[in-house]
Amino acid sequence: MWTKVKALDTDQRIVDLFENDADRAANFSVSALDMLFDYSKTAMDVAARDALFELANAAKLAEKRDAMFAGETINDTEGRAVLHTALRNLSGDPIIVDGADVMPDVLATLDRMQAFSDDVRNGAFQGQGGKITDVVNIGIGGSDLGPAMATLALAPYHDGPNLHYVSNVDGAHIADTLRGLNAETTLVVVASKTFTTIETMTNARTAMAWMSETVKDPAAQFAALSTSEEKTAAMGIPAARVFGFEDWVGGRYSLWGPIGLGIMIAVGGDAFRAFLRGAEAMDRHFRAAEMHENLPVMLALVGIWHNQICGHATRAVLPYDQRLSRLPAYLQQLEMESNGKSVQMDGSDVAVHTGPIVWGEPGTNGQHAFYQLIHQGSRAVPCEFLLAAEGHEEDLVHQHQLLIANCLAQSEALMKGRSLEEARALMVAKGFAGDELERQARHRVFPGNRPSTTLLYPKLTPEMLGQIIALYEHRVFVEGVILGINSYDQWGVELGKELATALQPVVEGKASVDGKDGSTQALVRYIHTRT
Numbered sequence: 001m002w003t004k005v006k007a008l009d010t011d012q013r014i015v016d017l018f019e020n021d022a023d024r025a026a027n028f029s030v031s032a033l034d035m036l037f038d039y040s041k042t043a044m045d046v047a048a049r050d051a052l053f054e055l056a057n058a059a060k061l062a063e064k065r066d067a068m069f070a071g072e073t074i075n076d077t078e079g080r081a082v083l084h085t086a087l088r089n090l091s092g093d094p095i096i097v098d099g100a101d102v103m104p105d106v107l108a109t110l111d112r113m114q115a116f117s118d119d120v121r122n123g124a125f126q127g128q129g130g131k132i133t134d135v136v137n138i139g140i141g142g143s144d145l146g147p148a149m150a151t152l153a154l155a156p157y158h159d160g161p162n163l164h165y166v167s168n169v170d171g172a173h174i175a176d177t178l179r180g181l182n183a184e185t186t187l188v189v190v191a192s193k194t195f196t197t198i199e200t201m202t203n204a205r206t207a208m209a210w211m212s213e214t215v216k217d218p219a220a221q222f223a224a225l226s227t228s229e230e231k232t233a234a235m236g237i238p239a240a241r242v243f244g245f246e247d248w249v250g251g252r253y254s255l256w257g258p259i260g261l262g263i264m265i266a267v268g269g270d271a272f273r274a275f276l277r278g279a280e281a282m283d284r285h286f287r288a289a290e291m292h293e294n295l296p297v298m299l300a301l302v303g304i305w306h307n308q309i310c311g312h313a314t315r316a317v318l319p320y321d322q323r324l325s326r327l328p329a330y331l332q333q334l335e336m337e338s339n340g341k342s343v344q345m346d347g348s349d350v351a352v353h354t355g356p357i358v359w360g361e362p363g364t365n366g367q368h369a370f371y372q373l374i375h376q377g378s379r380a381v382p383c384e385f386l387l388a389a390e391g392h393e394e395d396l397v398h399q400h401q402l403l404i405a406n407c408l409a410q411s412e413a414l415m416k417g418r419s420l421e422e423a424r425a426l427m428v429a430k431g432f433a434g435d436e437l438e439r440q441a442r443h444r445v446f447p448g449n450r451p452s453t454t455l456l457y458p459k460l461t462p463e464m465l466g467q468i469i470a471l472y473e474h475r476v477f478v479e480g481v482i483l484g485i486n487s488y489d490q491w492g493v494e495l496g497k498e499l500a501t502a503l504q505p506v507v508e509g510k511a512s513v514d515g516k517d518g519s520t521q522a523l524v525r526y527i528h529t530r531t
């Protein structure tokens with residue numbers, strides 16, 4: 001399956017591809033749902049793209065996509081359907097799992113979430129000291145990264161109480177968050193699909209203890225988001241404030257339902273529904289558009305091109321949108337927990353590297369940090385720029401224009417670079433000559449031919465955010481299908497969890513470190529001598 005694509009020419013100069021095709025920008029971009037995905041500044045040509053289409057067809061992409069939307073058990077190492085798309089299926093069209101339509105429950109839960117979030121926002125639900133001023137969401141991984149990223153992204157629409165996200169088991173996180181909050185007007189939302197995650201359960205107990213120092217009935221100011229009503233009840237949280245979902249919603253795909261309650265409390269039910277509508281529109285697009293016009297498919301094929309074919313192990317995600325500053329962290333879980341696998345569905349080893357390794361920071365901050373390596377380092381890093389045509393700050397249009405100019409300049413600089421000749425001319429103009437001119441000029445050469453893509457959208461509204469996130473989710477799906485892996489399990493996180501549980505008594509001094517490897521013994525002894 002990989003033979004043909006592995007034989008593709010990956011060494012073409014991008015500027016030459018533009019020279020040879022006056023319409024390259026149009027021919028190598030996708031315009032859909034008011035977004036523009038430009039992948040013309042990559043070394044992909046028509047032959048490469050056609051071969052990638054063949055690869056996707058050979059992997060039975062369309063069939064597998066339809067199976068996912070139809071609720072088939074595609075997560076077959078956990079025996080589950082993969083139906084986060086049901087959470088944003090506002091049309092209510094039936095989706096059948098195990099013979100029953102899941103949509104009535106999904107929509108009823110959405111209505112319950114809205115009723116509760118309205119009550120919190122308008123003061124009908126009160127803390128023991130009055131209207132809720134602060135909400136602390138305690139969760140980790142998918143129960144934190146998505147909602148935290150989206151709450152920040154939607155800051156211009158945030159007219160509800162303050163939202164705080166606590167995830168780390170490091171007591172510093174919850175201590176710093178709770179300090180300064182009034183327990184009597186704080187709502188704690190414990191977000192955990194399984195309601196067993198040690199970090200979340202530990203932080204929830206800490207929050208409960210903090211609350212009980214001040215209020216009579218701490219559990220009255222707790223809500224829970226989980227698939228397990230039994231476990232939430234054991235924490236003393238009444239069913240009326242428990243928002244449930246089914247195991248066919250993966251943790252890192254869960255912000256569309258109850259796990260998104262914090263987003264809804266922040267921006268209100270209407271904006272949250274607009275967010276869902278955006279994702280629903282992307283779902284429809286993904287199911288209907290031809291491959292070359294299909295945003296998730298093209299993002300994925302460019303990803304496969306850079307990672308599996310050109311051999312670039314990492315990808316930088318660079319939002320020129322400050323409010324998407326948590327997007328890279330969110331994508332690290334979405335992409336790396338989903339597609340960081342080495343075994344195919346049938347248990348055999350993968351034929352190619354999986355990944356990719358995703359990292360990034362918002363522009364322009366990154367420009368003053370790691371872009372040096374991106375431009376002149378010895379390895380190419382495909383860059384993925386995201387940019388809104390318009391910002392929200394009507395009185396700061398000139399700043400947005402400066403932001404845009406910076407983003408576009410980066411992709412131009414990466415592609416074109418600066419030749420030795422140009423660098424020499426620059427140094428001559430500065431008065432350098434002879435050997436020193438040569439030496440200095442070499443340091444100012446930019447190799448260029450560094451690939452990048454740009455995703456443009458009109459403005460970061462709730463609807464657009466929904467589209468963007470759903471776009472990335474489906475991209476992960478497409479890459480997973482082509483790699484032949486299960487994108488929806490995460491067995492790789494288990495071993496560390498088991499060993500941490502076994503090490504806890506050792507760290508506490510209640511069990512011996514003997515029997516551990518020499519390094520672990522030395523580390524534990526160091527800690528014991530300092531505490």
Ligand SMILES: O=P(O)(O)OC[C@H]1O[C@](O)(CO)[C@@H](O)[C@@H]1O
Pocket residue numbers: 140141142143191192193194195196197200251252337490493
């Ligand atoms: O929502 P939960 O069950 O607390 O899980 C949190 C996170 O932990 C993980 O299972 C990984 O450890 C993620 O997949 C998940 O998003």
